[in-house]
Amino acid sequence: MTYKIGLVLSKPPVYSETFFINKIEGLQEAGYEVVLFVQNNAKSFNLSKTIQAPKVSKRAWLQFFKSLWVFVTLLPYYKRLLLFIRLEKEAKRSHKQTLKNIYNNAHLLKAHVDWLHFGFGTMALQSEHVAKAIGAKMAVSFRGFDIDVYPLKHPGCYELLWTQVDKVHAISNYILKRTYEYGLSEQVVTQIITPAVDIELFKSEKVDSRLTEASFNILTIARLHWIKGLTASLEALALLKQIGIRFKYTIIGEGIEYESLMFAIHQLELQDVVQLLGKQPHESIVNYLSDADVYLQYSLSEGFCNAVLEAQAMGLLCVVSDAEGLQENILHAQTGFVVEKQQPALLAKALENLLHLPSQEKELIRKAAKVRVREVFNLEKQKKAFIEFYE
Structure with a gap:
């Protein structure tokens, strides 16, 4: 019926x-x-x-x-x-x-x-x-x-x-x-x-799994809102910079916290390594994901987070907070890494460890994440679920 x-x-x-x-x-x-x-x-x-x-x-x-x-x-x-x-x-x-x-x-x-x-x-x-x-x-x-x-x-x-x-x-x-x-x-x-991903759109042909300070590009796609934990993310990255680790951090999104985040970037002396790009066209998001090596989502709370799914589908190494829905999105040490929220020092250490993780282990995590997204969070499965919902 x-x-x-x-x-x-x-x-x-x-x-x-x-x-x-x-x-x-x-x-x-x-x-x-x-x-x-x-x-x-x-x-x-x-x-x-x-x-x-x-x-x-x-x-x-x-x-x-x-x-x-x-x-x-x-x-x-x-x-x-x-x-x-x-x-x-x-x-x-x-x-x-x-x-x-x-x-x-x-x-x-x-x-x-x-x-x-x-x-x-x-x-x-x-x-x-x-x-x-x-x-x-x-x-x-x-x-x-x-x-x-x-x-x-x-x-x-x-x-x-x-x-x-x-x-x-x-x-x-x-x-x-x-x-x-x-x-x-x-x-x-x-x-x-759950949310789902268009795996035909969000796919990457990159095969090089090496991650070095010469290629340590971190990306976050989120509303500029306190619940996204962006200030704590910046504090963690400031700690990385203090110990001499080189990186680039890009934040895509708009919101009410723009001014406070710009202030934090200046206070933490991150102007040369952090950029706020504002809202970007959806069709360009794939390109930004392709250019990134690590996806960071250090939210205080998340229902699930589509962007993390898309990042996994693209083969990025994902580091997220232990905020509720993110723990369902990422399997710690299997498809990404989960870090206790509101702990910038722990986040900095997790990113440092990720940087120095053997290439073989990083590649296993990338592949496991892509396979899980393809099998569990695909659009066809979501379509069937909604048909069942009304029946």
Whole structure:
């Protein structure tokens, strides 16, 4: 049996977001119909039908007429609307918040789908009753930000969601464990589907496994955010520089920590060996990975991390922190190296040891990582997993 799936995201996935692209393509190949519900840029996506949420205007008079029109368009769906209002009332939502939720969820309240799947846990907030109101099952995906950051600022944010969701998707065992800690009942059906890699795109023809100070190029691809542990990474590299080890460190990504990281680079006297390249086109990422020897991901917390998978697929030697999901991504001393987080001295020592590791051992680790990614984290396996998810 095939279903009609409504996938809810803030905006259509771009080419680099293979997780969503691959999921949509896999479901369509299996005969499922996929409709994308987004808040912005609906016209920029043509892989599936895309419906955009009502926009909110800053002008009060314009918003009044927009709201009036949205409520008029919902009249043919009055039974759904009345049920939604009743459910909101039973949850003790204020009248004002209920009205906001009706407006913001109007495109979903008109939907005819079998499954309404929110691509991020935070996307389901204030939409908890939509699926029941339209007679659909509700699925929610949880990733790093949903679990590691948002609930810290908004305690109890998922309490209502836990009572409404039919099935939960988590990208790692760690993420699933955290959902239980935040209150998800073990009676709710769950499934772990990890990120996957396009092994045809992320592949390297390099066969030289030598790693010397003349070729010690380290790469990180990450948001410039405190949770990525970039300051600790810089401190570790400063220790390497102090003992005379030569290297180049490149960070690709943008974010709110740019200025503080630039300050740290100057304070640690790393200007000559560290560069922040900002956001780069996805098609150029393969080239940066090809030029690197070591991939470093020293995060304080990670749900899983696609970039580490891509680095392994390209044959880079990976050094990561022991942050939860990364321990599922990397098998210590088998497919890479795991170092205790927030310990720059330990990280520096691990990088130094890696530099001096015999070439034969480095080559075994490279090969083991590439084989594991190819066999465990491939796109075809991910496609099959999502088909099973809805069945």
